[in-house]
Amino acid sequence: MPVRVTDVVCPFCGTLCDDLECDISDDGKKILEIYNACAIGAEKFMHSQSDDRLVLPRMRQEDGTWKNVSYEEAVEYTAQMLSNAVKPLMYGWSSTNCEAQSMGSKVGELCGAQMDNTATVCHGSTLIAIQDAGVPTCTLGEIKNRADFIIFWGCNPAHAHPRHMSRYSIFPRGFFTGKGHKGRTFVVVDPRHTDTASLTDYHLPVEQGRDYELLSALRVVFHGEGDRLPEVVAGIPKETIIEVGEKMKAARFGCIFFGMGVTQSISKNHNIDMAINVTRDLNEFSKWSIMPMRGHYNVTGSGEVWGWQYGYPFCIDLSRGYARYNPGESSSNDLIERGELDAVFVLGSDPGAHFPFSAVKKMNKLPCVCVDPHITPTTVVADLHVPVAFVGVEVGGCAYRMDSVPIETHKVVDPPEGVLTDEEFLEKVYERMKEIKGV
Ligand code: SF4
Structure with a gap:
């Protein structure tokens, strides 16, 4: 009879899902099945069981x-x-x-x-920016229970952190987020139309390497000067920037998750400085956090x-x-x-x-x-x-x-x-x- 092991933590991505379950053989030597993990997490467990594994240096x-x-x-x-x-x-x-x-x-x-x-x-530029500007952040538990506005900027969790959206950020129902996905506004900023972008309320296809300009334009909106923006900033029409910026101000609790699309594009740590300042500005109106999507x-x-x-x-x-x-x-x-x-x-x-x-x-x-x-x-x-x-x-x-x-x-x-x-x-x-x- 297989033995079920519960509360297993997945050692693949920075989401560190801690709700996995494993069936192991009754002699405790072999993993037979893995439950609740995404495909890449499950593969890590099953790959450890392969017969051609090296056992000597x-x-x-x-x-x-x-x-x-x-x-x-x-x-x-x-x-x-x-x-x-x-x-x-x-x-x-x-x-x-x-x-x-x-x-x-x-x-x-x-x-x-x-x-x-x-x-x-990857996120070295994030660490440099945090040393420069500090970081208003929170835990993933707070996101699940409180957040009603989520932005994924320069990242694609559907592929890189496959259970992030279902466990924490988009789909789960939490203490103050009883409507789950329906109660959250969801924005993706990415030059590509990714699988994450296909799920969103707003996809802003920023021009490659022009994140700094778009972040700056949002700050202009927050300061009530949106009308003075050029007609298009970083490939995004002014009306869309104003619409999204006003919704960000009206959110109850928001979070900007960002990835290597911002940390490793031109401007590097200065992009993150600006994203942190966007978050800081938003805290004049509401409660906002920012968090890097760490990989390993x-x-x-x-x-x-x-x-x-x-x-x-x-x-x-x-x-x-x-x-x-x-x-x-x-x-x-x-x-x-x-x-x-x-x-x-x-x-x-x-x-x-x-x-x-x-x-x-x-x-x-x-x-x-x-x-x-x-x-x-x-x-x-x-x-x-x-x-x-x-x-x-x-x-x-x-x-x-x-x-x-x-x-x-x-x-x-x-x-x-x-x-x-x-x-x-x-x-x-x-x-x-x-x-x-x-x-
Ligand atoms: S999202 Fe997938 S790979 Fe990442 S920790 Fe969870 S199960 Fe593992």
Whole structure:
């Protein structure tokens, strides 16, 4: 008889849905079925069960082939690589738990690493803007129970966060939102007609890269000067901007969710500065919040952990024995492109898939260790690939949802025999590095 495990947390996207249920075999070793997850969340659980999964580290040989090695050999290689490097990069940290992130920081301090996470290529500009302007925000629970006006700006949750709209933002009925979808005004700002846009009351197809102008035009409307706008701003007719702006003012509780369409288009952090100021202006009339749609399930946690430890959420330079922060100088792509690094350690992310090709080609020439349960484009350019347990499936631990609420993920089944967790592998590397350095 299968055993039903409830209250399982999905370790895929920043929505961190915590209502999943799993059927596992009665010996507790195999996941048989997963309930309530979206397609991408379910795939993460079922992929962990695949028969061709790696259970031993593998080292690249001179002829390009791979050879299986023991975890002890993998620990030794990694500890030597990081100890001997003058300027190593330790990158990723978004698809693992806070416990492993914290242990990774101890390793980084020991070797004076450049520490960076995936925010560097997604919401880093959001973090910079929040440091500049602050952030009026709330929790997803408040959205479900109070929000009657939702804007998705430069994001497509129908594909990237598939249960966000059904659990929190659009469809659910909450304490003060008993009519669910019918009681909410729903706006999408996106140059493309996405699947999310097809559900909305208003789709504003802003011209690519002109979000700053449209945000500024909304502020003009809020200040009662809408009539003075040009006939068209950023591809949107003045009448539509005024109509939507007036409805935003009249909302009871609104939220702007925004994604990489705004953070990684021209103007970058200045777009987010302006979006925060739009939210601030709206609080003169009503209650409004703003929230980034964080992608990896614990990228928020990485920023939180480093925030407590160093005061900075990404792009941290530990080479001087204390934390320095200067995105553009200490961000991973800039470090790689300038050829300043002599080793790369990747855990919990896939820069091989997400960094520019020119950077990946340079990474390929450096000693590189990749810790990942999967075979990925990054493992293809690594010299050592260390498979580990799936966090949220085979090991629990803390993760931060996109609204910065910490959620305890649960272990559902055991990892294959002998396979280490991220934290265990890092701890072994840390202990070996202490021996090498005599500290
Ligand atoms: S929306 Fe995100 S967290 Fe929720 S089930 Fe889908 S992938 Fe998992």
